[in-house]
Amino acid sequence: MAEQNKTATERVVLGLGALMVLWATVALIGETSQAGSISELVRQYMVATSMITPLQTLVDCATHIKGIDYLLWVAFIVAIPTFYSRVNTDRTRAAANKITA
Numbered sequence: 001m002a003e004q005n006k007t008a009t010e011r012v013v014l015g016l017g018a019l020m021v022l023w024a025t026v027a028l029i030g031e032t033s034q035a036g037s038i039s040e041l042v043r044q045y046m047v048a049t050s051m052i053t054p055l056q057t058l059v060d061c062a063t064h065i066k067g068i069d070y071l072l073w074v075a076f077i078v079a080i081p082t083f084y085s086r087v088n089t090d091r092t093r094a095a096a097n098k099i100t101a
Contacts, residue, residue: 035041
């Protein structure tokens with residue numbers, strides 16, 4: 001009896017999951033046809049949830065680009081010495097191994 005209840009419960013959960021997937025697929029296809037493309041749909045979602053703000057003026061655009069530029073500079077300032085030390089360490093290890101061998 002318990003096995004039959006378990007199988008019936010599994011079927012109900014599987015059916016509900018299939019209905020949710022079907023609903024989500026239909027909603028995505030409908031919204032995509034209305035928005036025109038997936039990227040436009042994603043942009044509309046991000047604007048609606050305040051993840052991004054539409055740039056109104058050239059100054060807004062320049063400020064946004066300047067902020068991204070600063071982040072890229074910080075990433076390069078950290079990445080280049082780290083990469084150099086990694087490459088340099090491997091060469092000294094190889095030279096040390098040749099001497100001892």
